[in-house]
Amino acid sequence: MPAQVYLDYQSAKPVDPRVVDAMRPWFTEHFGNPSSLHTDGDEATEALEMSREKVARFIGANKDEIIFTSGATESNNLAIMGYVTRNRGRGNHIVIAESEHISTHNIAKAVEKQGFKVSKVGVDQYGRVSVEKLRRKVIDATIIVSIGWASSEIGTIQPMQEIADALHGRGIALHSDAVAAEGLVSIDMRKVPVDLLTISSNDIYGPKGIGALYVRKSINIAPIMPGGGQERGLRSGSENMPAIVGMAAAAQIMASEMPQEMPRLAQYRDRLIDGVLGRIPRSYLNGHPKERLPNNAHFRFEAIEGESLLLSLKDKGIAVSTGSACSSKTLEPSHTLISCGLLHEEAHGSLEFTFGRWSKSTDVDRVLEVLPGVVERLRSMSPLYQKEVKL
Amino acid sequence: MKSTSYSEKTLDHFRNPRNVGTLEGPDVAVGKVGNPVCGDLMYMYIRVKDDRIADIKFQTFGCGSAIATSSMTTELVLGMTLDEAMKVTRTDVADALQGLPPIKMHCSNLAADALHDAIKSWREGRRGETPEPPKVGEIGSSCGIPVSSPPAIEGADVLLGKGVYRNVEDPKAFIDKRVLIIDRGKPSVDIALELTKHTGRVIFMSPTKEPSSKDDPRTGLKRSDVKVIYEAEPLAVLGEGEVEKVRVHDLNENDEYDLFVDALVVLEQAGN
Numbered sequence: 103m104p105a106q107v108y109l110d111y112q113s114a115k116p117v118d119p120r121v122v123d124a125m126r127p128w129f130t131e132h133f134g135n136p137s138s139l140h141t142d143g144d145e146a147t148e149a150l151e152m153s154r155e156k157v158a159r160f161i162g163a164n165k166d167e168i169i170f171t172s173g174a175t176e177s178n179n180l181a182i183m184g185y186v187t188r189n190r191g192r193g194n195h196i197v198i199a200e201s202e203h204i205s206t207h208n209i210a211k212a213v214e215k216q217g218f219k220v221s222k223v224g225v226d227q228y229g230r231v232s233v234e235k236l237r238r239k240v241i242d243a244t245i246i247v248s249i250g251w252a253s254s255e256i257g258t259i260q261p262m263q264e265i266a267d268a269l270h271g272r273g274i275a276l277h278s279d280a281v282a283a284e285g286l287v288s289i290d291m292r293k294v295p296v297d298l299l300t301i302s303s304n305d306i307y308g309p310k311g312i313g314a315l316y317v318r319k320s321i322n323i324a325p326i327m328p329g330g331g332q333e334r335g336l337r338s339g340s341e342n343m344p345a346i347v348g349m350a351a352a353a354q355i356m357a358s359e360m361p362q363e364m365p366r367l368a369q370y371r372d373r374l375i376d377g378v379l380g381r382i383p384r385s386y387l388n389g390h391p392k393e394r395l396p397n398n399a400h401f402r403f404e405a406i407e408g409e410s411l412l413l414s415l416k417d418k419g420i421a422v423s424t425g426s427a428c429s430s431k432t433l434e435p436s437h438t439l440i441s442c443g444l445l446h447e448e449a450h451g452s453l454e455f456t457f458g459r460w461s462k463s464t465d466v467d468r469v470l471e472v473l474p475g476v477v478e479r480l481r482s483m484s485p486l487y488q489k490e491v492k493l
Numbered sequence: 494m495k496s497t498s499y500s501e502k503t504l505d506h507f508r509n510p511r512n513v514g515t516l517e518g519p520d521v522a523v524g525k526v527g528n529p530v531c532g533d534l535m536y537m538y539i540r541v542k543d544d545r546i547a548d549i550k551f552q553t554f555g556c557g558s559a560i561a562t563s564s565m566t567t568e569l570v571l572g573m574t575l576d577e578a579m580k581v582t583r584t585d586v587a588d589a590l591q592g593l594p595p596i597k598m599h600c601s602n603l604a605a606d607a608l609h610d611a612i613k614s615w616r617e618g619r620r621g622e623t624p625e626p627p628k629v630g631e632i633g634s635s636c637g638i639p640v641s642s643p644p645a646i647e648g649a650d651v652l653l654g655k656g657v658y659r660n661v662e663d664p665k666a667f668i669d670k671r672v673l674i675i676d677r678g679k680p681s682v683d684i685a686l687e688l689t690k691h692t693g694r695v696i697f698m699s700p701t702k703e704p705s706s707k708d709d710p711r712t713g714l715k716r717s718d719v720k721v722i723y724e725a726e727p728l729a730v731l732g733e734g735e736v737e738k739v740r741v742h743d744l745n746e747n748d749e750y751d752l753f754v755d756a757l758v759v760l761e762q763a764g765n
Contacts, residue, residue, distance in 0.1 A: 200753065225753075226671075227693065235735075238733070406554065407533075407556050407559070409556035410556055413497065413507060413557045417508060435532075440751070442753065443754055445720070446750060447529035450532040483510065483553055483554075483560065484552065485536045485552040485554055486529060487554075
C-alpha cells in the first residue's frame with residue numbers, strides 16, 4: 103500500500119488485497135469462457151452472473167441492467183454514442199455540463215460530427231449545475247443530457263435528484279458519469295431516476311481496465327463496437343473474467359465499508375481545509391464548500407504555479423495533483439476550473455488532495471507541517487507576490 | 494516523455510535556485526518576459542560594470558522548469574560581457590540543465606528572452622528603473638482611466654437585462670453571482686468594492702496597465718477582495734438567453750480566452 107503520503111486517490115487507487123485474492127483463481131484455475139458449453143464454461147457463466155449481481159446491488163440496480171465494459175471511458179462512449187445512434191430519429195440535440203471532464207467534452211465533439219447539436223449548461227462558481235439553467239437549455243429536440251455525478255477534480259457533487267426530477271416525463275435520457283462519486287456518496291438507482299450510469303472498478307479499489315454501464319430497462323442503446331454479441335449484444339468481446347470478479351469483490355467490500363469510511367475521510371478533509379485556509383494567506387478553496395466529496399480538498403494559492411507546488415511536495419514525499427497547464431499534455435489549464443469562472447493564472451495555482459482507504463490522520467499533519475513553508479518559498483521567488491506585499 | 498520528467502540538474506536548480514531576488518541602483522537594468530495568464534512570468538535584473546554582467550538576480554512565477562531555467566541562466570551569464578550574454582540561447586540553457594522535456598522548451602526560451610530584454614534595456618539607457626508598475630495613462634486621462642467610450646462589446650445589447658448591466662441600482666441582485674466589471678473610472682471601482690459585500694467573486698477588468706499613482710482610483714482595489722485583470726478588454730459576451738461567458742482580449746499577449754461569469758457591468762457613463 104502507498105508508502106509515502108499518497109493524497110492522489112482520484113488519479114489512481116491501489117487494488118485492495120482482498121480483491122486480488124478473489125481474482126487470483128480466475129487467471130489459472132478457472133480460465134473458462136462463459137460462452138463455452140462445457141463445465142469450465144458453466145463455471146465462468148455462473149461467476150459472471152454472480153459478479154453482475156454484486157455490482158448491480160452496489161448501485162441499487164437489477165442484474166440485467168449492468169453491462170461490463172473496459173472502464174469509464176468506454177462506458178461514457180457507449181452511453182452517449184450508443185444512445186444517440188439508437189435514438190437519432192427522436193431528436194438531434196444533447197446537453198452536457200461545462201464543468202465535465204475533458205473526456206466528456208471530447209465525446210460531445212464526436213457526437214457533433216455525427217450531425218448532432220451540443221449545448222453546454224454552465225455551472226456556478228462552485229462548479230454546480232443550476233437546475234433552472236438546465237431547464238432553459240433543454241429543447242424539444244433534446245434526447246439525452248449527460249452530467250457527471252460529482253467532479254473528480256474539485257469534488258463538487260451535482261444535485262442529481264433535482265436534475266433527474268427536472269427532466270422526468272420529458273422523454274429525455276439522463277446519463278451520469280459516477281466514477282468520482284461511487285464509493286463516496288450513496289448512489290441508488292431505485293431512488294434517483296438516472297437512465298444511464300457509468301461506474302469503474304479502480305475507483306472502488308478494484309483492478310483497472312474494467313468498468314460497467316448501468317442501462318435502465320426502458321432505455322435502448324446501440325453497441326458502438328460490433329462483434330460476437332456478448333453482454334446482451336451491447337459489448338462484444340470475451341469477458342475479462344479476473345477483472346469482472348475483481349470489480350464485483352471491490353463493490354461488495356465498498357458497500358459494506360462505506361458507512362464507516364465516508365465520515366472518516368470527511369474528517370481528514372475538513373481538518374485539511376481548515377488548516378490550509380487558516381495557515382496560508384491568500385489561499386482559497388475550489389469547489390463547493392458543503393456539497394463536496396468527503397475525500398476531496400482542492401485549493402488555489404495566489405501568485406504561485408501548481409507544478410512547482412507539486413514538485414516541492416514530491417520532494418517531501420507527498421503525492422498530489424494539480425490543474426495547472428504546466429503539468430498537462432496540452433499546456434491548457436483544467437477545463438473544470440475555467441468553467442467555475444477562474445482566470446487562467448488562478449487555475450495554474452491549484453492543488454488537489456484526495457484521501458482514500460489507506461489515508462491516515464498523520465497524512466493531514468504532514469501536509470499542514472510542510473505546505474505553508476513550500477508556498478512561502480515559491481512566493482518569495484514570485485514577482486506576482488512581491489507586488490502584493492509592497493503595495 | 495512526461496512534462497515533469499526533469500533531469501537531476503534541473504531538479505537541483507528548482508530545489509536550490511541560484512540568484513533569486515532583485516537588484517537596485519543606477520547601474521541596474523531589468524528585463525521582463527511572460528504573462529501570468531500563460532503560467533510564466535519572469536524578471537531578470539542585471540548589474541553592469543565595464544560592459545560585463547557583474548551581478549544578476551531573478552524573480553519567477555512558473556512551473557519547475559521556469560524556475561530552473563531562470564536560475565541556470567543567471568549562473569551561465571554571470572561575468573559574461575553583454576555581447577556574450579546576448580548570444581546565450583534557449584538551447585544553451587536547456588543543454589546546461591542536461592536537457593528539458595520537449596513540451597517545456599518554451600520555458601527555457603523565456604529565461605534567455607528575459608536576459609536579452611534586460612541587456613536591451615541597459616543599452617537603450619533604461620537604467621535604475623524599477624520594473625513595475627510601468628507607465629500608465631496610454632489611453633485617456635491622467636490616471637490611466639479610459640475616458641472615451643470603450644469599444645462596443647459584441648452581444649452586449651442582446652443580453653442587456655439578462656446579465657448585462659449598464660448601471661447598478663440594487664447590489665442585492667448580484668448575490669452569489671460571478672460579476673465582471675469593466676473599468677469606467679471611479680464609479681466602476683466603487684461598484685466593484687461595494688459588490689464584494691454581496692458576492693465572493695468580483696472581477697475588475699482594465700485595458701491599461703497597473704496604476705502607479707496613489708491618485709488612481711484603482712489603487713483602492715489593492716488589498717480588496719476584487720480580482721483585478723489589467724491590460725485586457727472584453728470582446729464579446731456570450732450566452733443563450735443569459736450571460737454565460739465573456740470573450741476576453743489579453744492585450745499584453747494579444748491572445749483571447751473565455752471567462753465564465755454570470756453578470757457583466759459596463760457603466761453607461763465613465764467618470765474619474
